[in-house]
Amino acid sequence: MKAARYFDRGDIRIENIEVPPVEPGTVGIDVAWCGICGTDLHEYLEGPIFVPPVGHPHPTSGETAPVTLGHEMSGTVYAVGDDVTDLKVGDNVVVEPYIIDPKESTEPGSNYHITPGMGFIGLQGRGGGLGEKITVERRWVHPIGDIALDEAALIEPLAVGYHAYVRSGAKSGDIALVGGAGPIGLLTAAVLKANGLTVIISELSDLRRQKAIDSGVADHALNPAELDVVEEVKRLSGGSGADVAFECSSVQVVLDTLFDAIRPGGVIVVVAIWGHPAQLELQKLVLKEVDMRGTIAYMGNHPDVIKLVQSGKVNLKPFITGKIALEDLIDKGFDTLIHRNDTAVKILVSPSGRGL
């Protein structure tokens, strides 16, 4: 089968590899679509970051580069292991792409996502969604019912936004400020909007602001080059400031804006992966008693996220801005996202070419 294999920085190859066996406790999935994540781009441009380099195997998967990329996948079950009785061939599914130390509990609430030795399928071993087929442990496979397979490929990044929302403790009626309208900012906004918050997005790019408004995920999309976002958030919140804020940009000035725009006692959730140190006036954290919370990936959120999409409260279609073949991964996928990332939100890859 064909798969996109990450060897090293700038070196991703489409290769023919063996179809992975479907063993007891696992599910064989025929991948329909796999989204390209910002993390994949970082591996390509600056990595290996998450991918374990040769000589440094991942502690849980035991694998090193080359690894098959892709962790935002949807597909159809084509085989199940002998002891898998609650999924059947033909079921459409998504994957919660975790590699967890077998010693750790993976029950909901166990915080398995921040255990030592945690890794991600599609970055740190066990195949990836940028291959025609993948075999995944049953516990990481979630049935999606009648959600369209292309939209379902966005359930993984949507779960990131959902988990950030849960971490924030936000409730219906709250005012949220989202800093940055890249894919994760938009999908976080979508979750917030679906849960009854007023959503204000701050974003420099005209096209991204337009997407935030057109897709219906933001009530207000502010251009920080044109107006004082802090003053505008205060005005929109009756003077107090935002109840919750989400840092989705990894840009210092955005972080500063969130700290100035949050109300006393408010919560700032850091969703972005920062490759560089941030500067922080801790006085702002202390004197306003702000909670600044890290959030990574998801933990037990997939069933709720799938229900949210099934309810129709989140429409994922506006965020699919391209569909390409595996052979075009670099040219039409990575390069588009790197060089024209204002118009592109989520580009989906069909490893088998079906659906194109």
Next chain:
Amino acid sequence: MKAARYFDRGDIRIENIEVPPVEPGTVGIDVAWCGICGTDLHEYLEGPIFVPPVGHPHPTSGETAPVTLGHEMSGTVYAVGDDVTDLKVGDNVVVEPYIIDPKESTEPGSNYHITPGMGFIGLQGRGGGLGEKITVERRWVHPIGDIALDEAALIEPLAVGYHAYVRSGAKSGDIALVGGAGPIGLLTAAVLKANGLTVIISELSDLRRQKAIDSGVADHALNPAELDVVEEVKRLSGGSGADVAFECSSVQVVLDTLFDAIRPGGVIVVVAIWGHPAQLELQKLVLKEVDMRGTIAYMGNHPDVIKLVQSGKVNLKPFITGKIALEDLIDKGFDTLIHRNDTAVKILVSPSGRGL
């Protein structure tokens, strides 16, 4: 009456001023003891910071320098306003030294401590504990029963530690790392210890570590110059790291240590007032899903703090390291704390000279 009046940086004068009238709704207090706070030192050395300078009156008190200093006070009621029926002359009390906009609620749970226009008695107007008498609104006066008046002067900074503990969400059995064993670090540790936590303090000063051990507030006092605090905390916690950590130093390397020593999903409370920006590897916040929470002063904590001291679970005596007259405020008070602050924890001032 005599009072220590802050005019400007380096300019604190002991003056004779009028005794403030006791009006309806207020309580007249004969001050027994008033502690010197690090905040007072900062005003003296680097201020005015909190003190409103001439021409810039505090929005709620309407006052400017000169103001009477001192906010860590205990005393005895000598008069009550006509409508004050639940306190009587002779009651021993402490003051929760707030100046709150009359528009704001001050009910417990209302977060009155982070409302706009909040100020502190003894820094931003309405007299101070470094005067012989003070008149305070009834709601900010807390009776202390039979707690000794000298120990009671430490209830205010103890309430800071108590509020930080509440903010942390820590529970009995948790492992706490406290960064810095100055007065607030020690008193925070005292609250944690009294509430059933295992307390590890990291502190460079031999004398302060000794105080932390001798006073019984720390189970372990680590010297970061001699050992790897992160490794030691991990060893003491069975590998996982501290459940909660308290930044009580405003030192960058301490903050870094807390982030490395905290367990995944742990909480770091910033108690110290930072006059300079901090650097933060947000990756550590994100990948371990750390909560970093600011805490300022107290909010509805005084009754619980008073009960805690009455229960005998916190012994404040070891932290009283000096008792001085008002006339010696600078020479024996401020200068001792500034130049020999390793041995001094809390120096109490008797404005009237009683008790010396």
